[in-house]
Amino acid sequence: MNQRNYALAALLLMAFALNGCGCKAGDTSANPLPTVIVQAQIAESKRRVATEDVVGTVRAKLHSVIEAKISGNIEQMLVVPGQNVKAGELLVQLDAREVQAQLDQAAAVRQQAESDLKRATDLVQQKILSPSEYDSALSKFRVADAAATEAKTLLGYTKVIAPFDGVITRKYADVGDLAAPGKSLLEMEDARDLRLEADVPEAVVGRLTPGDKLGVRVSGVTNGLTSVVSEISPSADPNSRTFLVKLDLPSVPGLRAGQFGRVAVPVGETSALRVPESAVLQRGQMELVFVAANGHARLRIVKTGKRVGDEVELVSGVDAGEQVITDGASNLLDGQPVEVK
Numbered sequence: 001m002n003q004r005n006y007a008l009a010a011l012l013l014m015a016f017a018l019n020g021c022g023c024k025a026g027d028t029s030a031n032p033l034p035t036v037i038v039q040a041q042i043a044e045s046k047r048r049v050a051t052e053d054v055v056g057t058v059r060a061k062l063h064s065v066i067e068a069k070i071s072g073n074i075e076q077m078l079v080v081p082g083q084n085v086k087a088g089e090l091l092v093q094l095d096a097r098e099v100q101a102q103l104d105q106a107a108a109v110r111q112q113a114e115s116d117l118k119r120a121t122d123l124v125q126q127k128i129l130s131p132s133e134y135d136s137a138l139s140k141f142r143v144a145d146a147a148a149t150e151a152k153t154l155l156g157y158t159k160v161i162a163p164f165d166g167v168i169t170r171k172y173a174d175v176g177d178l179a180a181p182g183k184s185l186l187e188m189e190d191a192r193d194l195r196l197e198a199d200v201p202e203a204v205v206g207r208l209t210p211g212d213k214l215g216v217r218v219s220g221v222t223n224g225l226t227s228v229v230s231e232i233s234p235s236a237d238p239n240s241r242t243f244l245v246k247l248d249l250p251s252v253p254g255l256r257a258g259q260f261g262r263v264a265v266p267v268g269e270t271s272a273l274r275v276p277e278s279a280v281l282q283r284g285q286m287e288l289v290f291v292a293a294n295g296h297a298r299l300r301i302v303k304t305g306k307r308v309g310d311e312v313e314l315v316s317g318v319d320a321g322e323q324v325i326t327d328g329a330s331n332l333l334d335g336q337p338v339e340v341k
Contacts, residue, residue: 035337039327040292043318047271051264056198058259060189068179069157085162092160103151113144166190194249196261199242204265218261221254272313279326292323299334
């Protein structure tokens with residue numbers, strides 16, 4: 001909005017104000033406006049850290065893609081997406097008949113080798129069996145024992161269990177499907193511990209160090225969050241020339257993995273006039289403040305900038321040192337007498 005438009009808007013507001021109170025320009029018989037007691041604050045230039053918003057995605061710190069360690073048909077799929085599970089809980093049961101047969105066979109061979117070893121031990125003590133024959137029996141038992149242990153381990157792999165406490169987020173297979181190493185069955189994550197992952201441009205990543213606290217805004221979460229830089233990638237992505245930065249987030253209601261977020265990365269310092277946010281009035285698409293001057297309230301059209309806590313920057317419309325009315329401005333009219341407390 002240029003200067004001419006600002007002036008036109010101010011005239012329109014004055015006309016509306018006069019019309020609303022039943023007064024006409026030049027009408028000296030009109031009742032004077034009452035004096036209103038207000039609070040005001042001097043508009044001062046204050047310094048702040050200039051920031052650049054970098055977009056990122058909320059992700060779980062602990063995330064796992066669940067796969068089977070052996071091949072086999074899925075006999076039972078015991079979870080669905082959205083289900084909470086505990087560490088060690090059974091998620092998927094594979095068909096174990098083939099592996100069970102291998103275990104039974106290995107157990108029988110081990111039992112026979114163990115019997116042969118006991119007999120060989122008795123005979124070698126009686127000087128009937130040579131030491132080399134005893135060593136042969138001992139080696140056969142060790143091989144059979146290892147084979148039985150291996151078969152028992154493989155049987156355990158037919159049960160796919162949860163590696164940690166979390167929630168199932170995706171399911172890629174169902175009963176009857178063939179599970180195999182390298183083929184995803186499920187995805188799960190710990191939704192209690194989240195972080196923001198952002199690709200930070202190389203021009204500003206040098207200003208960050210692990211442990212820095214940065215402001216984060218996440219869609220779906222009303223209030224801003226304070227994050228802590230936990231990891232900074234030592235090398236840039238060759239395509240985007242950005243560095244992956246991970247920031248730990250606090251646990252707050254409404255925060256979930258996959259949400260879109262913005263992190264304010266510091267890029268320098270700047271200064272601007274700041275006043276309490278309560279001093280700025282919104283009228284349609286215009287932003288207004290009242291300034292106390294010579295005992296009267298003067299209407300100003302302003303342009304605001306960044307919000308800093310409970311204050312807002314004024315880019316234009318007010319000069320440093322002027323008294324900006326912060327309390328009671330919503331009921332004022334341009335030119336109305338005021339008394340500043």
